[in-house]
Amino acid sequence: MNLDWHGALESVIHHPLFGIGITLGAYQLVLAGYERTRWVFLQPVLVSMLLVIGVLLLTGVSYGEYRKSTEILGTLLGPATVALAVPLFLNLRRIRQLLAPVLATLVIGGVFATGLGLLLAWCFGAEHMILMTMAPKSVTSPIAMLVAEQIGGVAALAAVFVLITGVIGAIFGPALLSMLKVHSPEARGMALGMTAHAVGTSVALQEGEECGAFAALAMSLMGVSTAVFLPLAVSLFV
């Protein structure tokens, strides 16, 4: 009997569920690996991403096709963002008590994070398009993509910068904060959420609910203020 192995393989890798399947598989594999080794470099988003890219390159499936088959996961990102209101609300009393430090940190830290990124990129000799794409790197990707486009960058590339920023922050952030003796969950949450947005917030949620709440707060405040003020600032200075 002559079985059509090649055809069967083709129909499996081009099935609409293939993208979701490898994403779920890679993610669980990384989680299991992390549980076993507690190795900080096994950052779930980063390593799953590498695994998925590896599989796509091996099977010859294009990013466009993968993106299309995982659309449902991307669609859930919206309600997940809305859901951040719940931890925010549950810690609102605590946040209200600390309103002044939170706002002061937001203004100083936000201006510093954006300004330092631009200054460094300019020193390293990046071109204007890259600069404008990099400016909103510290905010969650839907906002960053929107803002980058408004100020003359490239939306999809902004999502990539946002992600690299988030992953670097998530991998090295907790250790860096501990090294600097920043131990209070509020300060750790603020730092992770403000500079490393959703990826940082997911790490903060693992550290504890209070830390996660402050990260969610910092992420949304940073997102909203970047969306409003960055295009304004760019139109004033450039």
Place this chain on the structure above:
Amino acid sequence: MLLRGLTWLIVFQLLGTALNHLVLRMLPGPIIGLLLLLGFLIIRGEVGKPLADASASLLRYLPLLLVPPAVGVMAYASDIAADFWAIVGTLFISVLVSMALVGKLMQKMLARRGEHP
């Protein structure tokens, strides 16, 4: 129930999308939805069980949801390669320095208020 909470989240996001289209062009729908839901919870004074369940389960899988956009890196490999050191160097230094600053600043201000001495 999980489904009821999920429905609420979707309703708030859709409200946010409508507002985004009507008035708030610079804020994406989900962020407006987040602010609306927060306002709603403040007025109501408590989180219902359905909403608490749905948000807890969704947030648990937040890293998973971020994987597909992350894979987008492969579509921009050549652009990134062209400016590789500028990009990675900038992102690396700026995120870590800013994170250190924000953490320290917040911790200092907490200490000044007599918390976490």
